[in-house]
Amino acid sequence: MQHPGAAPPFSRLPMLLFIAWRNIWRNPMRSVLTVAALVGGLVMVILYASLLEGMTRQMIRYATEVTTGHIQIHRRAFIDDQDLYATLPWSYLDRIAHDIPGIHVAPRLYAAGLASSDTTSTGVMIEAVDPKLEPAVTTMLEHVRSGKVELGVADTTKSGLTRYNVVIGAQLAKNMKLVPGSELVLVTQAADGSIGNNLYRVAAVLRPLEPNFDRMGVLMSIAAYKQLMYLDSGFHELAIRVDDIDRLPEVQAALETEMATLQRRHPLDKLGGPAVVRNWRQLNPTISDMLRLSRSMLLLIGLIVVGLASLGMLNTMLMAVHERTLEFGILLAIGMKRRWLLAMVLLESFFLSLIAALIGSGLGALAARYLEVHGIDFSASMPDGYDWAGMVFEPVMKGYLEPGQIVEACLLMFVVTMIASLIPSWRTVRLRPAEVLR
Amino acid sequence: MTMRGFARYGLVWIAVLVMSVAAARPAEAIEAAQLIRHIDRLWRGDTSHATMTMTVRTRRYERTMTLEAWSRGKEDSLVVIRDPIKDRGIATLKVRENIWNYLPKINRVTKVPSSMMSGSWMGSHFTNDDLVKESTFEDDYDSRISFEGQRDGRSIFELTSIPKPDAAVVWGKVVTEIDQKTLAPYRAFYYDEDGALVRTLTFDEDKRVGSRIVPMRLSLQPADKPGESTVITYQSIEFGVPLQASFFSLQSLQRRR
DSSP states (O other), rough: OOGGSSSSSTTTTHHHHHHHHEEEEHHHHHHHHHHHHHHHHHHHHHHHHHOOOOOOOOHHHHIIIITTTEEEEEEEEHHHHHOOTTOOOOOOOHHHHHHHHEEEEEEEEEEEEEEOOOEEEEEEEEEEOOOTGGGGOOGGOOEEEEEEESSSSSETTTSSOOEEEEEEEEHHOOOOOOOOOOOEEEEEEESSSSEEEEEEEEEEEESSSHHHHHHHHHEEEEHHHHHHHHOSSOOEEEEEEEEEEEGGGHHHHHHHHHHHHHHHHHEEEEEEETEEEEEEEEHHHHHHHHHHHHHHHHHHHHHHHHHHHHHHHHHHHHHHHHHHHHHHHHHHHOOHHHHHHHHHHHHHHHHHHHHHHHHHHHHHHHHHHHHHOOEEETTTTTTTTTEEEEEEOOEOOOOOOOOHHHHHHHHHHHHHHHHHHHHHHHHHHOOOOOHHHH | OOOOHHHHHHHHHHHHHHHHHHHHOEEETHHHHHHHHHHHHHHHHHHEEEEEEEEEOOSSOOOOOOOEEEEEEETTEEEEEEEEETTTTTTEEOOOEEEEEEEEEEEEEEOHHHHSSBBBBTSSSTTTTTHHHHGGGGEEEEEEEEEEETTTTTEEEEEEEEEEETTOOSOOOEEEEEETTOOOOEEEEEEEEEESSEEEEEEEEEETTTOOOEEEEEHHHTTOOOTTTEEEEEEEEEEEEOOOGGGSSHHHHHHOO
């Protein structure tokens, strides 16, 4: 008769698998409870991951789609101190749009000004966009609270003054008691040093997009801006949307090369500094830091939840090993190798985790799917959404299920449970048959 | 209006006020407190009417405007742009701590909000306080004569003014050099709270107006922008013109175009 220990290493595996599987069901109640604890932990980790991912996606979407775009180009002096004269020439705009495939561009201009209504005055930030190009890059003009977004000429006054339409932020509208149709006076210092002033008609009030715009934003067309500011040298900001977001790094590199070429061919004035190409992460370092932070938070919370669940696992296996001390002693006495015993106990834990992983990812996926479709609705208490890290979020918190995260959560659980079951396994290995059998 | 716009107006007010400072008569063994009280008394009830040109030189443009200004005491003043045509008729009225602009093109009066009056002019070297606070110089600062004697070939009083602890002012220290003979200011240095020089105001082309010696040219030099300056030159100036308080009202602001 061949000695069991002398068998080639893996020929015993099917038998060990069989024994381990049977061992689990020797105490079905205990095993089911253990699996339930693990399933609960796994579902929670998956839900948490899905909510976090949903928020991250919403954040990225808000950080790019609403006002910023994926990439922006400015002059250095405009970034540093909003230098009115640090413009990029209009000729650049056509070249960029023509030379780089797969992007949409929207030029913008800015200025500081003083807005007055009949009763009150306040400092505002004037922003000019091209109403035809902007919608291809951001959804800025779609977030309407009241009125209709219209940036053309409103009317001509009796004295022959052309009134343009403007769109303003919600908080500004509230503070200045403006509604669509109201008249607004803007006073500023024009580019030639004169006092730029004109009358405008409020066409629409935008929902909160970005705290700054909400508080002091006045949006107008580039034609209206030129009429007010006498600034015709170019634009301050070019917002760019990349069709395929995965190509962002290549497009950014291509834009940098393009800007270098353009600046060689049509040199810019010295005072405004060179053109700077930045992606949304560079534009919003807080958000990009927060995204990184939320990843490590996910791992930490996952570890805690799964760790707690595996304490149940640890308890189960300790009990199982303890009540079978005699059995293990006999097995050792008749010549079972210690490493086979160790493998058997580990296989039992493995089966428990496997069952938990199957059920947990199934339930977790279902629950996450529900969150993805319905979300958690806060709109009763916060109709305007909430403002976090300089961004305004929708009041509905939606999950986003990424299959990779389920796999990661399961792997995390396997690792933690296997580490936990090393303790009871170690006890079997340390058994002395002579003492046990006495 | 942008900050630089205010800056220009601010300078106008300094100019208006300096005219009053210059109105002080020479006196023997003058003391800081006396000087200040003397100036304070002179301002009250005193009126002036001036036309001046102002040249603003920045890195980007150079621009000259002709202005007509009236003042009454330290409370009220009115400045109207006469030239260039584009800005003609734009008027700024200051009554105590309030500032309004009248814009003839759109025929509207706008009030400058208090949020834009305090603090610095968004990165510019001027502060809104130049319009409002400079006139309450005596109330907000403790002044003493820190030097008396020859400097640059002139005999001068050097007046050092430190803000009072509870005063809401932007400067950490203002040093004014005043000519001993004419009692006309010669130079003024504005320092921030860390003691660094922010800007220098230079007065020259002194001229006798009635019984007063008035510097006819004021040049402002921001310390951090060497190429930039604002220069105000008086074409004419007269004191003691009859002006009613009602002259400095919103109604008259719109009427005088």
